[in-house]
Amino acid sequence: MNTEDKMKIISAVELASVSNVSNLTNDRIEALAGGHGMLNMAIHTVANVITEELLKGNTLSIEFADVRRLPVADIMEKAIKVAKKSGADGANAALITASIMYLAGSAAQVGIPAGNRKLGATARMLAGVDRSGVAAIPTAKMNNKISAFPAVLAVNQALLDGTLTSVNGNNVPDFVGDSPLYGHSALGEDTVWPEMAVNGARIGTEAMMQAMAGAGMIPHPFTCAVLGSAAILEIIHPDAEVPEGEGTYGRTTSVYLVGKSAVKTAGLPEKVHLKVLGTEFDTAKLIGDIGLILKDIGAPSVIGMMAFDEIFSIFEERIVGSSGGYGNSPMGHVGAYAIIGMKALVENKGDVEKTAKQIIEEKKLHSFNPEVAFCSINTVCRKANELHSGPITKMLIDATEPARAHAIHWRALYTLEELEKGTSLEDIVRALDDKKVETTEKYASAIFTKDYGQPIEIKVRKIAAAARRTSKLAKKYWSFDPLVDITVKRGNETVELNGLSHDIIPKVVKGNSEYEDVRWAISFASAVANELSLNGCNTLNVIVPAAVASAMKLYEPKEAASIVEEAGYISRAIPGGKMAATKVAKLALDIVNYNA
Structure with missing residues (x-):
């Protein structure tokens, strides 16, 4: 094939791949633009x-x-x-x-x-919405989800038991209660409100932790702290001054004491730092203020609280959310870098180039697969920019576009060259998925080695479908019932986790002592398995090879799409790849065949 024909094919494939961002992911990105599933x-x-x-x-x-x-x-x-x-x-x-x-x-x-x-x-x-009590606020979906009712219940039970404060209202003289002698003096500021703040936040936070555990959920410190704070802030005077030494008079209220107690109870770090800029936040103030917002906000839904989590997924300490973390989650979670970008762009006085560079450099060091991360941000921002264009979506598109263009180009060139050599389309797609696994292993091992200060090495030995189910769906799309074997090394220790998802994890969680010595390795292995099982957020390993094969006229688009989906043992995590590959392959062929 001559150079001109090669260039025409590569160009056709690149244009077809980016013609519709919906084809770049198995997630329903168009539905997200209407709020269906995530916000x-x-x-x-x-x-x-x-x-x-x-x-x-x-x-x-x-x-x-x-x-x-x-x-x-x-x-x-x-x-x-x-x-x-x-x-x-x-x-x-x-x-x-x-x-x-x-x-x-x-x-x-x-x-x-x-x-x-x-x-x-x-x-x-x-x-234009009605107020609702904190009891109606749900947690985000963390496999299961519960409401803040346990925190409200526990705090109100403490009221009935007389354990929130040492002061009994029956002992307060007439004309003292509901007066400045109470509210702006020793009784309220030095005794009642400090006691209620500390005790109420502790009780509410502990109740949320116990309730989450009771629902089979990992007690989530941030969630428990903010909802525990909101529960007591429904009751306590939120504008009350604090005792001397607890904060600046006129600037520090009981909300801070609530946050401080909740942070201590939940085990959150005292300070958190904004990604990219490194700006330090006092976690007590952060949690108290968020609790105050929540107690007034009304009744958000579960997906509203999932968006809430991603808004605060902006800290280096990874206290909440997923999109600011290492893994690449489904498209509906992508949101943290909109907030990080907002803070950085304002700090940089609108300097788009500087801000874009900062974000790219930071994300390269903090992702299990930076290429997927950049493509995901780009896809979400392009769809959001259709709804309301502005400086953040434009900046993030500009920042991530080079990575997206590179990701498509090298796959197109690699596929074309391999097909010319006689390599089968199946083997090409398998090789691309092999590379995705190797990339995840490499980045995850390096990140965990740095985080834990000792050599960590993670190796995926097997990924297959239908670990325990017999349905056609589970047999075809492995993410629904994953059979995963992973080896984890930590220094001189090596653990082979065979049947990680369907066998080992349930046994460890249910207290099987035989597996207790491998517990430490499960989190490392699960991080990598999760990254790969959520691979449906990016379809490049199937759409690009299908488009190249069709543009070269080796296969009809539908045939090429069937082959690549079947061969993509990692990419075939969830349904959708075949449909996207068919569309892109057909368009690439049409572009090649077009005559002016």
Whole structure:
């Protein structure tokens, strides 16, 4: 084949691959644009709105002003409207907007008593939704999901038992209760509210941890802390001053004491740091403020809380969410870098090139597969940019486009050259999936070695479908019932985990002492297995080879698509690859055949 024909085929395949971002993933990216399943599109579009306002020099401050409406309300209203357009209902739009506004620099509360304003309450009212008790707020889906009811129940039981504070209201004299002698003096500020803050946050957080464990869920420190905080903040005076030594008078309220107690109870780090910029946050203030937002926000749904988790998946300490972490999750989770990008772009005074470079360099070092990470961010941002274009989605597209272009080009060139040599299409796809496994092993081993300060090596020995099920679906798409064998080495220790998912994990969780000595290795192995099982977020290993084979006229598009899906032992994690490969292959062939 001459050079011109090769160039025409490569060009056709590249153009066909990017013609519709829906073909780049097995996840239903078009559905996400309507809020079906997840709300990360709203994260990106709201970040666009807020960043645009900040770059214009507009303020996001919630002020203690004697006015009916603050200027910031216009920004919040615009953001809420965009969130709804992006698939969020009122309560979820309020939650997403308030959370991003807070991280952008808005105060969670200001003022007492008249003119008192809360960020969460303001967002809820602008969204036009009713207030709901904290008991109605769910956790995000973490296999199962529960509500904050256990925290509310435990805190209210403590009220009945008289264990929240040493002060009994029956002993408070007339004209003392509900007065400045109580609220602005020793009784309230030095005794009642500090005791209620510390005890209530501890009780609520512990209750959430116990309840999550009872539902077969790993007790999640961040979730338990913020919902435990929200439960006591429904009761305690949230604007009360704290005792001397606990904070600056006029700037530190009981909300901080609540957060401090919840952080200690949940075992969260005292400080967390923003990825890319390294900005330090006081975790007690963060958790208390988020709890305050939640107690006022209304009744978000489970997918609203999943978006909430991804908004706060921005810290180096990885306290919540997945999109700021090492693994590449389904498209619906991608959201953290919209917030990180917002903070960095504002810090860099709108310098897109500098911000893009910072994000790319940081993500390269903190991903099990940076190529997949960049393609995922690019895909989500392109779809979000259709809903509401703005500086964040544009910057992230620009940042990740070189990686996406490279990922498509090298696969197209490799496939063409191998087909010319006589290598079968099946073997080409298997080799590409082998490379994906090797990449994940390499990056995961390096990351864990750095994190744990000792050599960690992870090797995938087998991945197959239908470990224990007989259905056709489970036999074809391995992620639904994975049979995974992995070896983990730590220094001189080696553990072979055969049947990781269907055999070893259940035995360890159920307390089989025979397997207790391999527990340490399970987390390392599971991180890699999860990365590969969620591989459906990226279809390049099937669509590009199918398109090249069709453009070379070796196979009809449907035939090529069937071959690549069958050969893609990793890529065939979930359904969707065959359909995408067919579309891309047909378009590539049409481009090659076109005559002006």
